[in-house]
Every structure is written in C-alpha cells, then in structure tokens.
Amino acid sequence: MAKISASVYTSHVPAIGAAIDLGKTADPYWVPLFKGYEPSKEWMEANRPDVIFLVYNDHATAFSLEMIPTFAIGCAAEFQPADEGWGPRPVPVVKGHPELAAHIAQSVIQDDFDLTIVNKMDVDHGLTVPLNLLCGSPQEWPCPVIPFAVNVVQYPVPSGRRCYNLGKAIRKAIESFDKPLKVQIWGTGGMSHQLQGPRAGLINREWDNAWLDRLIADPEGAAAVPHIDYVREAGSEGIELVMWLIARGAMDDVAGGPAPKVAHRFYHVPASNTGVGHLILENQ
Amino acid sequence: MALDKPYKDIPGTTIFDAEQSRLGYHLNQFCMSLMKAANRERFKADERAYLDEWPMTEDQKLAVLARDLNRCIALGGNIYFLAKIGATDGKSFQQMAGSMTGMSEDEYRDMMIKGGRSAEGNRYIGEDGDAQPQHQPQGQAGRKKD
Numbered sequence: 127m128a129k130i131s132a133s134v135y136t137s138h139v140p141a142i143g144a145a146i147d148l149g150k151t152a153d154p155y156w157v158p159l160f161k162g163y164e165p166s167k168e169w170m171e172a173n174r175p176d177v178i179f180l181v182y183n184d185h186a187t188a189f190s191l192e193m194i195p196t197f198a199i200g201c202a203a204e205f206q207p208a209d210e211g212w213g214p215r216p217v218p219v220v221k222g223h224p225e226l227a228a229h230i231a232q233s234v235i236q237d238d239f240d241l242t243i244v245n246k247m248d249v250d251h252g253l254t255v256p257l258n259l260l261c262g263s264p265q266e267w268p269c270p271v272i273p274f275a276v277n278v279v280q281y282p283v284p285s286g287r288r289c290y291n292l293g294k295a296i297r298k299a300i301e302s303f304d305k306p307l308k309v310q311i312w313g314t315g316g317m318s319h320q321l322q323g324p325r326a327g328l329i330n331r332e333w334d335n336a337w338l339d340r341l342i343a344d345p346e347g348a349a350a351v352p353h354i355d356y357v358r359e360a361g362s363e364g365i366e367l368v369m370w371l372i373a374r375g376a377m378d379d380v381a382g383g384p385a386p387k388v389a390h391r392f393y394h395v396p397a398s399n400t401g402v403g404h405l406i407l408e409n410q
Numbered sequence: 411m412a413l414d415k416p417y418k419d420i421p422g423t424t425i426f427d428a429e430q431s432r433l434g435y436h437l438n439q440f441c442m443s444l445m446k447a448a449n450r451e452r453f454k455a456d457e458r459a460y461l462d463e464w465p466m467t468e469d470q471k472l473a474v475l476a477r478d479l480n481r482c483i484a485l486g487g488n489i490y491f492l493a494k495i496g497a498t499d500g501k502s503f504q505q506m507a508g509s510m511t512g513m514s515e516d517e518y519r520d521m522m523i524k525g526g527r528s529a530e531g532n533r534y535i536g537e538d539g540d541a542q543p544q545h546q547p548q549g550q551a552g553r554k555k556d
Contacts, residue, residue, distance in 0.1 A: 185493075326527075358529075
C-alpha cells in the first residue's frame with residue numbers, strides 16, 4: 127500500500143523563483159535564504175519520494191475570477207509552467223500521477239470534501255518555487271507531482287479546521303492506494319506577509335515562530351486558529367498558512383501514531399515582502 | 411441578516427471577499443487579459459482605448475491610468491490581479507507593494523530588510539501604528555507634508 131513518509135512546509139515567494147532564474151542566488155541578499163534550504167536538498171536526495179502531493183495556491187494564473195474552486199486536484203499527466211506576466215519560468219514540465227490523483231479524488235469526495243477535478247491546468251510559482259527549493263534546478267523534477275490548489279485569494283477561504291480535516295481524508299485516500307508508493311505531502315505559502323494597502327510589508331516574526339511551534343506539537347490547536355488571527359497578526363496574505371494544515375492533518379500522529387520527527391526547521395526575514403518559514407516532518 | 415466580516419477593523423487592509431470581488435470583476439478580468447503578450451502591447455500602445463473595451467467604471471479606469479493601487483483595491487481590485495499591470499510596466503511585486511505605502515522604493519526595501527513592518531499599533535483601527543490613516547503617506551513623502 128502507499129504510505130506518507132514525510133511532510134514538507136515552505137513559503138513559495140515568487141521573488142525566490144526570480145532569484146533562481148536570474149542567477150542571483152549568490153547575492154548577499156539571497157545567500158542566507160538559500161543556505162537555509164541546503165539541508166533540505168540533502169534530505170531530499172536521501173529521502174526521495176515516489177510522488178509529491180503538493181498543496182499550493184494559484185495566484186490569478188490558472189484561475190481568474192471566471193471560476194474559483196476552493197479545492198482543486200490536478201489529475202492530468204502533465205502541467206506546464208505558467209506565464210504569469212513575466213514569461214514562463216524556465217523550469218521542467220511537471221509530470222502528474224493521474225492514477226493516484228484519480229484515486230484520491232474518488233476517496234476524498236466520498237468523504238464529503240467536494241473537490242474540483244482539473245484535467246488541464248498551468249502551474250505557477252506557488253508550485254514551482256517549492257520544487258526548486260527542495261530539488262534545485264534539475265533537467266527533470268525527481269518524481270511525479272499531484273498539484274492541489276486551494277483558494278486563498280478570495281474570501282472566505284477554507285478554515286484551518288476544514289483544511290486539517292481534509293488532510294486526514296487525503297491520508298486515508300493515499301494509504302488505501304494499492305501500490306507501494308512512498309508519498310510526501312507538501313504544504314506551501316505564508317508565512318507572515320501583506321502585499322496590499324498602507325499596511326503592506328507587515329512581518330510578525332514572533333507570531334510566525336509560535337505558529338511553527340504549535341503546528342509541530344499541537345496541530346489541533348493550530349487548526350483552531352480563526353482567519354481573523356492570521357489577518358491581524360500575520361497580514362492579509364498570511365492566510366496562506368491554512369494550506370500547511372492540509373499537510374499536517376495527513377501525518378501519522380493525527381491518526382493515533384507517534385509524533386513526527388522534526389528533520390529540519392528554518393525561518394528567515396525577508397524574501398521580498400515575506401517572512402519565510404520551512405519545516406520538514408518525518409513520520410516515524 | 412448581516413454576514414460576519416470581522417476583518418473590517420484592521421487599518422490599511424482591504425479583504426478581497428465575495429462583495430469586493432463582485433465590484434471588481436471587470437477590473438480584475440481586464441488585469442487578467444494582460445497575461446497575453448499581444449494584449450500587453452495593445453494596452454501599452456493606447457491605455458485608455460484598451461480600458462474602454464471593458465465594462466469597468468470610470469473610477470476604475472482612472473485608478474488604473476494613475477497606477478493608484480490603493481484606489482484600485484478600494485474599487486474591487488485584488489493585488490494578484492493588479493500585479494499583471496505591474497508586470498506590464500516592468501515592476502516587481504516589492505515595488506508594487508511599496509507604492510501603496512507612500513514610501514519610496516528604497517525606504518520600503520530598507521523596512522523589509524530590517525525585518526518588515528511591525529504589527530504593533532497596526533492590529534486595530536484607532537491605534538497609533540505606521541499603517542494607520544493618520545500616518546499616511548509614510549516615509550519621506552509624509553514628512554514633507556508637515
């Protein structure tokens with residue numbers, strides 16, 4: 127049977143992608159950030175999954191205001207890097223895993239989460255920047271990826287509680303897949319940032335780190351945090367953190383297993399407008 | 411019955427909810443059209459003519475022409491859509507975000523390098539933080555005003 131081996135959490139700031147694409151990773155501004163992901167790349171080499179289930183949000187790229195799915199699962203065989211207005215990022219095409227994706231859609235919808243099934247979709251920096259941070263810039267991504275897009279652009283976005291419970295349903299779906307696949311689930315976005323209005327540039331290092339502590343040790347408590355706390359304390363775009371709860375809800379301890387091992391933790395301010403957080407949790 | 415919108419009391423912040431989205435539908439879809447290179451060229455060649463192809467309000471069109479992102483947001487724009495205008499103009503996300511504070515590009519960048527804007531005084535309207543209405547515009551622009 128398939129098994130979730132670990133969860134990975136990271137911010138997905140577009141400027142990180144631009145720094146990679148423009149060869150600026152050795153600039154003094156970016157050195158501390160990329161240094162924080164060196165252990166992650168080594169970990170990824172040593173713990174290569176068969177599939178990555180990657181939770182992210184689309185930033186007015188594949189989804190305009192014509193359609194706004196709350197939860198969308200990518201079931202296609204491949205996904206092209208999107209042109210977000212600066213030209214497509216020079217990164218590999220993302221290969222999907224249609225068989226596992228279809229299985230997860232079937233199981234999770236039967237568990238009362240009304241997913242939108244997407245068979246054609248370009249993927250933006252929300253998905254490709256995390257892949258670069260963990261895998262570097264290879265000719266091909268190391269394994270298939272199932273994109274899972276969450277609406278965090280138009281309010282109301284799904285609650286932390288709902289995301290956490292969805293993670294539980296995704297775990298159940300993956301573990302009922304009849305092939306011995308090692309699956310990682312990634313939650314991306316955040317941490318504190320606000321990109322709009324006179325309050326743009328808000329960063330809350332203390333709140334971010336307390337939230338990381340809580341996500342690790344008390345995920346139920348983290349899942350109970352209401353939207354307004356994210357907005358007030360971590361900025362209007364800090365709400366992206368609810369996506370991390372999908373990955374956290376899929377871990378063994380939530381289903382009665384042992385607590386996960388913290389394989390890596392990193393925090394850095396700033397990347398452009400954003401507080402960058404990163405965690406790797408391994409199932410024991 | 412009134413819906414629960416607890417986010418109305420945060421200074422310098424407009425939450426893009428279903429109501430804002432309704433107001434800004436055509437403005438945001440205009441922005442979305444700039445994802446295509448050919449549309450970017452047509453827009454740059456004659457901005458007003460291009461905007462007139464869209465059923466936007468006159469206020470929305472004027473806000474776009476002025477690149478007044480705060481005004482665009484008040485009229486229903488969302489920053490991820492408005493970012494397409496910035497991309498067309500060759501602006502980074504940081505330049506766009508900074509433009510809404512009144513700070514110069516360097517001032518805003520320095521604030522971020524020093525750890526960003528503090529939440530202190532900026533959680534509720536009526537406090538005294540730098541994002542409060544009484545402290546706009548921020549940076550040198552605000553000091554010149556005095």
